[in-house]
Amino acid sequence: MTRLSVNINKIATLRNARGGNNPNVVQVAKDCERFGAQGITIHPRPDERHITTQDVYDLKQVVTTEFNIEGYPDQRFMDLVKEIKPAQATLVPDPPHVLTSNAGWDTIKQKSFLKEVIADLKEAGIRTSIFIGTETHLIEAAADTGTDRIELYTEPYATNYAKNKKEAVVPFVNAAEIALKQNLGINAGHDLSLENLKYLYEQIPEMEEVSIGHALISDALYFGLENTIQLYLRQLKQ
Numbered sequence: 001m002t003r004l005s006v007n008i009n010k011i012a013t014l015r016n017a018r019g020g021n022n023p024n025v026v027q028v029a030k031d032c033e034r035f036g037a038q039g040i041t042i043h044p045r046p047d048e049r050h051i052t053t054q055d056v057y058d059l060k061q062v063v064t065t066e067f068n069i070e071g072y073p074d075q076r077f078m079d080l081v082k083e084i085k086p087a088q089a090t091l092v093p094d095p096p097h098v099l100t101s102n103a104g105w106d107t108i109k110q111k112s113f114l115k116e117v118i119a120d121l122k123e124a125g126i127r128t129s130i131f132i133g134t135e136t137h138l139i140e141a142a143a144d145t146g147t148d149r150i151e152l153y154t155e156p157y158a159t160n161y162a163k164n165k166k167e168a169v170v171p172f173v174n175a176a177e178i179a180l181k182q183n184l185g186i187n188a189g190h191d192l193s194l195e196n197l198k199y200l201y202e203q204i205p206e207m208e209e210v211s212i213g214h215a216l217i218s219d220a221l222y223f224g225l226e227n228t229i230q231l232y233l234r235q236l237k238q
């Protein structure tokens, strides 16, 4: 079964726009789980543009499904994650001021850094996932970092889906095959949507988790949050 982890960054974006507590991020996380979400994902960026450090502590108290915290493993992130102890930490090579995540790790050039932080997180009992592109040599090098899982960065798939979905999915199927041979778990995320999720799932049913935020929260403006989560679960044959 491929779990749906709802990324609630954009709920915090809306809340921060007015400086109050509406929408209430904690309540939305609880409701997402009640509506069927099998995980909650957040990306507490250094500038707190959406999810704040306080949100992380508040959400830890209420999330009962899989709590997944994403971010660049600097000292701030590592200290926070080791204190919170989520089910999973997803390491993303984002510089502090990037608009959004736009690349995966170079598991060859950054191998020693990744090995160190992954060992630290695993010693704290936290499952690790690393955000990664589909370049064969980088996927082949992923297991050497000690990570439990990879998260396939699916923006290129989403971008090319409408043009030619069969072509768009090929690098991801190939990457998944290599990862599975290395006994790596497979997550996926970024720009997944109601348009492209079903086909990705049909081609890579071995995915453990998809984490979806921007499109899902945008869809919820039209379909409502409960209905939208159900629509996404249906794409995963649930």
Ligand SMILES: CC(=O)[C@@H](O)[C@H](O)COP(=O)(O)O
Residues within 6 Å of the ligand: 007, 009, 010, 042, 043, 070, 092, 099, 100, 101, 131, 189, 190, 211, 213
């Ligand atoms: C790592 C990834 O692809 C997304 O989870 C990321 O968290 C999106 O970040 P923003 O919501 O800040 O665009």
Ligand SMILES: NCC(=O)COP(=O)(O)O
Residues within 6 Å of the ligand: 007, 041, 070, 151, 188, 189, 190, 191, 192, 211, 212, 213, 214, 215, 216
């Ligand atoms: N890891 C991907 C994620 O959590 C959400 O990405 P997006 O759906 O907001 O693009």
